[in-house]
Amino acid sequence: MIWRVRDRAAFAALSRARRLRRGPLTLRHVPDPQGRPPRVAYAIGRPMGGAVARNRARRRLRAAIEQLDVRLPAGAYLFGGDQGVLTMPFTELIAAVEGLVAELDEPG
Numbered sequence: 001m002i003w004r005v006r007d008r009a010a011f012a013a014l015s016r017a018r019r020l021r022r023g024p025l026t027l028r029h030v031p032d033p034q035g036r037p038p039r040v041a042y043a044i045g046r047p048m049g050g051a052v053a054r055n056r057a058r059r060r061l062r063a064a065i066e067q068l069d070v071r072l073p074a075g076a077y078l079f080g081g082d083q084g085v086l087t088m089p090f091t092e093l094i095a096a097v098e099g100l101v102a103e104l105d106e107p108g
Contacts, residue, residue, distance in 0.1 A: 003039040005078070022103070027080075060090070
């Protein structure tokens, strides 16, 4: 189960978190010591395109993240991307999301 990020404090913490990038994707993560289910937000700005393109990018990211549901550690996540999210094959998108989540364990 994946929840949404809703509270201002979580967004403030995400804005200060380290940003990881892989291909067209970006990720910011704040661990949750309480062990609640993962909470996810999406940062899809206007440079992505019109509302249809932004919504499509958000849906593609949401579907890719749902593939990782059991492997997603507790915490708040902010996923973003550029126009490559719309054009890359879905299997590559899943691999990019997996790679970003795996990088969370690396120091730095």
